[in-house]
Amino acid sequence: MADVQKIATRVSYGEALVELGAQHDDFVVLDADLAAATQTGKFKAAYPDRFYNVGIAEGHLMSMAAGIATTGHVAFASTFAMFAAGRAFEQVRNSIGYPHLNVKIGATHAGISVGEDGATHQCNEDIALMRTIPGMTVIVPADDVEARAVVRAAYELEGPVYMRFGRLATPVINDPETYSFELGRGMVMREGTDVTIVACGLMVGRALEAAEQLAGEGISAEVINIHTIKPFDDELVIKSASKTGHVVTCEEHSVIGGLGAAVLDALAPTCPVPVRKLGVNDVFGESGPAVDLLDKYGLNAEGVIKAVREVLA
The missing domain is CATH 3.40.50.920 (Rossmann fold)
Structure with a gap:
């Protein structure tokens, strides 16, 4: 598969947010001081009035996203998977999951392929944690094409969504001309x-x-x-x-x-x-x-x- 185009799904996430932002103005993006790594910096550049950097405070990130969701807006909360699922689990569970709010969690840098960042950042537990929260939708896209579709589907779905994206560039295995994403269908x-x-x-x-x-x-x-x-x-x-x-x-x-x-x-x-x-x-x-x-x-x-x-x- 050497000749196949490779794109990290975290890049797909950032670009999909910009595309979605051009079509809808009822959502905001929040990040915990990792906009370059999570790729939400692209959304910040395009729509600075709809982007919030809360700093290195992941619990606050999720709580703030929950608060924004209560106003009728959709909130995309972005950080590394280790921090989204691990450090902020209580806020995700109690402030987002329990009231079933319209918060979409963009969790990047998941899994062992975070590489040199090591064990503290290689979150291999997040799917297990998120699927235990009642009403939480959990999605793990396979490539760039699927990741872009997932962002759109998450925006359209009512309720909390956990999206898992990777750091490593991976082969594009789906055809963007024929691919169709259907939530909950393998x-x-x-x-x-x-x-x-x-x-x-x-x-x-x-x-x-x-x-x-x-x-x-x-x-x-x-x-x-x-x-x-x-x-x-x-x-x-x-x-x-x-x-x-x-x-x-x-x-x-x-x-x-x-x-x-x-x-x-x-x-x-x-x-x-x-x-x-x-x-x-x-x-x-x-x-x-x-x-x-x-x-x-x-x-x-x-x-x-x-x-x-x-x-x-």
């Missing part, structure tokens, strides 16, 4: 009969790479992109698992409480098939180049292939 990216690979975020592209290589070994892998972790597309996953009889889940997140857990929740009552969860195995991250870290933790095509062989065995 997408079959490749059909197969032997094993179902369910992925989200940057792992979707790696799952597709793995499926191509597996085909050369005579293994037919179905690849599903679950961009919406909550609400979850139980129907699609159960249908695929019933056909293939084996499932591998792939996520740049802890194996505890994330996509893999959501898949197991869906399958256990009616379709108990063998499942192998690929993710971060209950450890903290470490500093290093993003791609090297993904390789070390098995979050690559080779890791997906290994997991498929294990589940088939």
